[in-house]
Amino acid sequence: MKSHKRLTLLALAFLGLTNQVVLADDTSHSATNPMTSSTSSSTNTSTSHSTNSSTNTSASSSQASTETSSSTASSSEQESKPSLSTETKPNQPIQTGWVKEGNKWTFYSQTGVKFTDTLYEGYLFDSHGYLLENSWYQMGNNWYYINGSGKYLSNQWSQINGKWYAFDGYGRMLSNVWKGDYYLKSSGAMADKEWVYDQSYSSWFYLKSGGRYAQKQWIGSYYLKSGGYMAHKEWIYDPDYQAWYYLKDDGVYVTGTYAVDGKNQLFQGNGKWVRELAQGFQKGQYSKTIFLDPGHGGKDRGAYYYGIAEKELNLQVYRKLRKRLEGLGYTVLTSRDSDVDVDFITERSRMVNKTNADFFISLHFNAKGNDTTVNLGIQTYSYKDEPGFPSKINKDWHNNPERMSESNRLAADIHSSLLAETGARDAGLLQATFAVLRETAKPAVLLEMGYMDNPEENQKIRSSDYQDKLVEGIIKGIQKYYAGN
Numbered sequence: 429m430k431s432h433k434r435l436t437l438l439a440l441a442f443l444g445l446t447n448q449v450v451l452a453d454d455t456s457h458s459a460t461n462p463m464t465s466s467t468s469s470s471t472n473t474s475t476s477h478s479t480n481s482s483t484n485t486s487a488s489s490s491q492a493s494t495e496t497s498s499s500t501a502s503s504s505e506q507e508s509k510p511s512l513s514t515e516t517k518p519n520q521p522i523q524t525g526w527v528k529e530g531n532k533w534t535f536y537s538q539t540g541v542k543f544t545d546t547l548y549e550g551y552l553f554d555s556h557g558y559l560l561e562n563s564w565y566q567m568g569n570n571w572y573y574i575n576g577s578g579k580y581l582s583n584q585w586s587q588i589n590g591k592w593y594a595f596d597g598y599g600r601m602l603s604n605v606w607k608g609d610y611y612l613k614s615s616g617a618m619a620d621k622e623w624v625y626d627q628s629y630s631s632w633f634y635l636k637s638g639g640r641y642a643q644k645q646w647i648g649s650y651y652l653k654s655g656g657y658m659a660h661k662e663w664i665y666d667p668d669y670q671a672w673y674y675l676k677d678d679g680v681y682v683t684g685t686y687a688v689d690g691k692n693q694l695f696q697g698n699g700k701w702v703r704e705l706a707q708g709f710q711k712g713q714y715s716k717t718i719f720l721d722p723g724h725g726g727k728d729r730g731a732y733y734y735g736i737a738e739k740e741l742n743l744q745v746y747r748k749l750r751k752r753l754e755g756l757g758y759t760v761l762t763s764r765d766s767d768v769d770v771d772f773i774t775e776r777s778r779m780v781n782k783t784n785a786d787f788f789i790s791l792h793f794n795a796k797g798n799d800t801t802v803n804l805g806i807q808t809y810s811y812k813d814e815p816g817f818p819s820k821i822n823k824d825w826h827n828n829p830e831r832m833s834e835s836n837r838l839a840a841d842i843h844s845s846l847l848a849e850t851g852a853r854d855a856g857l858l859q860a861t862f863a864v865l866r867e868t869a870k871p872a873v874l875l876e877m878g879y880m881d882n883p884e885e886n887q888k889i890r891s892s893d894y895q896d897k898l899v900e901g902i903i904k905g906i907q908k909y910y911a912g913n
Contacts, residue, residue, distance in 0.1 A: 482758030842905030
């Protein structure tokens with residue numbers, strides 16, 4: 429039977445009714461074929477074969493084909509045996525949408541491209557394509573914050589690690605910008621209980637606790653106007669205190685005496701404006717203008733000894749001194765040029781207070797009278813503030829520390845130069861509350877250039893040569909004062 433069956437198959441092959449010759453000695457070949465399950469769907473024959481010799485041509489052909497494919501697959505498998513994970517399958521579907529890689533989420537486009545450095549439907553993917561969570565991320569020049577759901581914050585405020593941040597509609601963190609009444613600093617954090625300077629407005633602002641800007645209120649020595657702008661170099665009126673204030677260039681309110689637009693103003697210690705002051709002086713700002721006051725005059729002759737009145741000696745020295753000073757380029761102003769009456773209590777001071785003079789020098793000669801001191805030498809006085817002699821017209825300046833200090837310096841410079849030039853006895857560098865020193869708003873000194881009641885000194889001080897020495901001493905003292913500033 430086996431020989432007959434073999435001959436039959438050979439004959440069929442010869443006639444082209446089958447593609448291969450399969451030599452089978454007995455029962456089914458599919459039981460041992462590893463690819464059977466994969467080829468059964470493409471054949472129309474049964475997978476079970478009996479020893480019956482009545483097999484039809486189609487079945488025989490299919491079986492032969494199956495055995496050939498199985499043999500080929502087995503041979504290929506033995507040669508390379510690629511693993512499943514590395515096997516290339518051209519027809520494998522493209523990955524799209526959400527894909528979890530390890531413990532991180534990624535997203536692929538419809539063409540299989542992974543999103544990287546991308547904002548997509550509220551989500552942000554980093555440079556590796558991973559979805560971020562609870563973290564900051566910088567993309568270009570912009571910062572974004574991603575919440576626990578992987579979505580970036582947009583068009584909202586959010587408190588992150590105790591600080592408030594704001595994000596625009598595209599998710600970008602706002603910085604160096606106002607958002608309503610609040611300011612976002614360069615770090616993006618909202619300013620809180622701090623000063624910020626906004627260059628776009630060229631102004632300082634103060635952000636209170638909670639972040640809103642302060643306005644129409646004081647913060648220490650500074651005033652925040654409507655809109656939050658810090659006041660500076662300007663007057664402001666505070667209706668709460670019903671008072672005017674002046675804020676300096678740095679924004680701090682002024683106290684004491686302060687010049688505004690060339691006029692001296694008086695302010696309380698808390699900054700409240702009091703009134704405009706009489707014209708005083710500004711230390712170090714000199715016009716090289718000097719006010720000379722020949723003491724007494726007219727009906728007031730002053731001391732009188734040995735046939736000469738003090739008012740005459742004062743005028744003689746004044747004229748010599750004025751001529752010399754003007755020759756040196758100084759401007760000289762005076763209370764009198766001739767023998768006229770001038771009130772000594774306030775009028776002389778009123779005169780000088782209206783001028784731009786740098787200082788005031790009152791020229792006098794001395795007399796001992798009933799005094800027991802030695803009537804010899806030169807005395808120089810500057811102002812001493814005594815409560816029993818209040819100022820009448822110079823309340824703002826009479827005891828001004830700078831005025832008093834400059835008066836003392838001027839007195840010392842002139843006194844030492846007078847002694848050096850004349851060789852006179854030093855009768856004292858003193859202080860007193862004389863009216864002309866008290867009521868003058870400039871540095872002021874009074875000179876007693878010799879004793880008229882001393883016969884020898886009287887003869888000396890009325891001589892032209894000695895008066896020239898007095899003038900030279902005063903000029904050198906003035907020059908020393910100007911040079912020493």
